[in-house]
Amino acid sequence: MVVVKIGGNVLNNPATLYEALDYFSGLVEPAVLVHGGGRRADEVLRAMGMAPKMTNGRRITDQASLEVVTMVYAGTINKDIVAQLQSRGTNAIGLSGADGNAVLATKRPAGDIDYGYAGDVVAVNAPLLDALLRLGLRPVLCPITHDRHGQLLNTNADTIANEAAKALAGAGHRVRLDYCFELPGVLQDINDPESVIPHLNRDTYAEYRATGVISDGMIPKLDNAFRAIDGGVDSVVIGNIAALRSGRGTRIQSS
Amino acid sequence: MVVVKIGGNVLNNPATLYEALDYFSGLVEPAVLVHGGGRRADEVLRAMGMAPKMTNGRRITDQASLEVVTMVYAGTINKDIVAQLQSRGTNAIGLSGADGNAVLATKRPAGDIDYGYAGDVVAVNAPLLDALLRLGLRPVLCPITHDRHGQLLNTNADTIANEAAKALAGAGHRVRLDYCFELPGVLQDINDPESVIPHLNRDTYAEYRATGVISDGMIPKLDNAFRAIDGGVDSVVIGNIAALRSGRGTRIQSS
Numbered sequence: 001m002v003v004v005k006i007g008g009n010v011l012n013n014p015a016t017l018y019e020a021l022d023y024f025s026g027l028v029e030p031a032v033l034v035h036g037g038g039r040r041a042d043e044v045l046r047a048m049g050m051a052p053k054m055t056n057g058r059r060i061t062d063q064a065s066l067e068v069v070t071m072v073y074a075g076t077i078n079k080d081i082v083a084q085l086q087s088r089g090t091n092a093i094g095l096s097g098a099d100g101n102a103v104l105a106t107k108r109p110a111g112d113i114d115y116g117y118a119g120d121v122v123a124v125n126a127p128l129l130d131a132l133l134r135l136g137l138r139p140v141l142c143p144i145t146h147d148r149h150g151q152l153l154n155t156n157a158d159t160i161a162n163e164a165a166k167a168l169a170g171a172g173h174r175v176r177l178d179y180c181f182e183l184p185g186v187l188q189d190i191n192d193p194e195s196v197i198p199h200l201n202r203d204t205y206a207e208y209r210a211t212g213v214i215s216d217g218m219i220p221k222l223d224n225a226f227r228a229i230d231g232g233v234d235s236v237v238i239g240n241i242a243a244l245r246s247g248r249g250t251r252i253q254s255s
Numbered sequence: 256m257v258v259v260k261i262g263g264n265v266l267n268n269p270a271t272l273y274e275a276l277d278y279f280s281g282l283v284e285p286a287v288l289v290h291g292g293g294r295r296a297d298e299v300l301r302a303m304g305m306a307p308k309m310t311n312g313r314r315i316t317d318q319a320s321l322e323v324v325t326m327v328y329a330g331t332i333n334k335d336i337v338a339q340l341q342s343r344g345t346n347a348i349g350l351s352g353a354d355g356n357a358v359l360a361t362k363r364p365a366g367d368i369d370y371g372y373a374g375d376v377v378a379v380n381a382p383l384l385d386a387l388l389r390l391g392l393r394p395v396l397c398p399i400t401h402d403r404h405g406q407l408l409n410t411n412a413d414t415i416a417n418e419a420a421k422a423l424a425g426a427g428h429r430v431r432l433d434y435c436f437e438l439p440g441v442l443q444d445i446n447d448p449e450s451v452i453p454h455l456n457r458d459t460y461a462e463y464r465a466t467g468v469i470s471d472g473m474i475p476k477l478d479n480a481f482r483a484i485d486g487g488v489d490s491v492v493i494g495n496i497a498a499l500r501s502g503r504g505t506r507i508q509s510s
Contacts, residue, residue, distance in 0.1 A: 047303040075330025076322055083353040087405035093355040098338040100348040100392055131390050137355055150342035
């Protein structure tokens with residue numbers, strides 16, 4: 001079973017999005033797609049005369065922004081992806097976390113920063129995903145969840161992908177998690193796309209971090225990947241579509 | 256099995272919407288909800304500096320309007336309804352026509368009027384609805400469909416409800432179709448809410464039309480209802496929530 005996560009940079013460009021959808025459609029294993037937001041929500045906010053509110057690269061989701069991200073993530077982006085997959089013969093079914101109680105979350109408590117209607121994942125509904133996959137459907141999850149009390153919540157797509165992969169692994173499946181982003185993999189030298197690190201485990205990751213080869217933006221992504229591995233996911237592959245398609249990219253496993 | 260259609264006037268007011276969702280949640284039969292659009296799409300269009308384009312009360316769906324109706328119908332409205340139903344313990348799953356190929360449509364050919372990205376229903380996927388109902392899920396259909404070539408289309412919700420009811424009847428189910436609108440039923444005297452016509456069949460409908468008791472706006476609604484009956488639907492009930500809840504309203508049957 002494969003969970004594929006596509007991020008904002010892939011979504012923002014129709015060419016890379018369509019490549020990603022071709023890849024997803026071509027997978028022979030039962031597969032789940034998780035997509036992020038991309039820049040369209042900010043464009044719609046601005047078109048409606050509102051300013052996106054961000055802090056440390058994270059959105060502050062007030063009531064008006066929640067409506068816009070719900071419209072754009074669960075409406076425009078999710079339905080465009082599903083329609084495109086249908087045109088490729090893939091029987092996709094788009095889901096927010098509220099649909100079938102697919103992803104239950106809880107509103108993040110306000111600490112030093114109040115993120116507003118931001119949701120932290122409580123549980124991904126593996127029996128639902130399993131049942132839909134058995135019907136021959138491919139779930140497409142958007143980063144909107146709910147709290148089961150009628151409140152929708154804006155939720156990090158990487159976390160949803162991670163929790164979905166772990167939940168499916170917990171249900172007895174052998175799961176691979178594909179993190180599709182703009183680079184061919186985790187690079188030894190950020191300026192050399194040929195310098196992809198083919199394999200990482202806990203030990204080699206610790207070494208690369210100690211020597212400063214892996215730093216900055218890759219660390220949360222890789223910490224996330226190792227959390228998936230610790231949660232029973234068989235492997236995590238990080239790379240762009242060309243890399244994923246050809247079995248390259250960086251493969252993360254427990255050993 | 257019951258298909259419940261709720262229209263714009265019900266959606267525009269949170270109080271009547273929540274009443275309708277209470278009614279839907281309380282149904283003991285397997286049930287499908289179909290919702291229309293309401294006024295939010297026009298508000299969002301205007302907020303984005305665009306003017307809604309209508310002719311004879313029907314929307315001209317150009318590219319920009321299509322994005323907005325997709326956002327609002329499949330995003331905001333559908334997900335708010337699903338989250339509200341989840342909070343009532345109803346395991347709802349929101350669907351556009353693209354999701355699971357639930358409703359296949361074809362772009363309306365441009366005649367005297369070019370309606371743009373308006374879809375005419377080709378087929379409702381009864382096996383999908385059946386399979387979801389068997390999983391204990393309640394499908395919630397929004398009025399966005401697709402053409403299986405990647406194009407989303409804006410589609411009349413009454414027609415979707417009708418075609419869904421007929422498709423489920425064709426799959427061997429005994430189906431009731433509830434049309435929930437703002438009046439307690441089909442009235443003999445539009446100024447007297449006590450004058451609900453309790454039953455209609457082809458013969459009595461013809462009489463009421465001949466004498467002018469039923470005219471104008473009710474005719475397309477009732478023609479639609481009789482098309483459902485001709486298509487194998489057991490009964491159609493037209494009324495507001497109070498009427499539907501108490502088994503009143505106007506019941507349309509073949510005899």
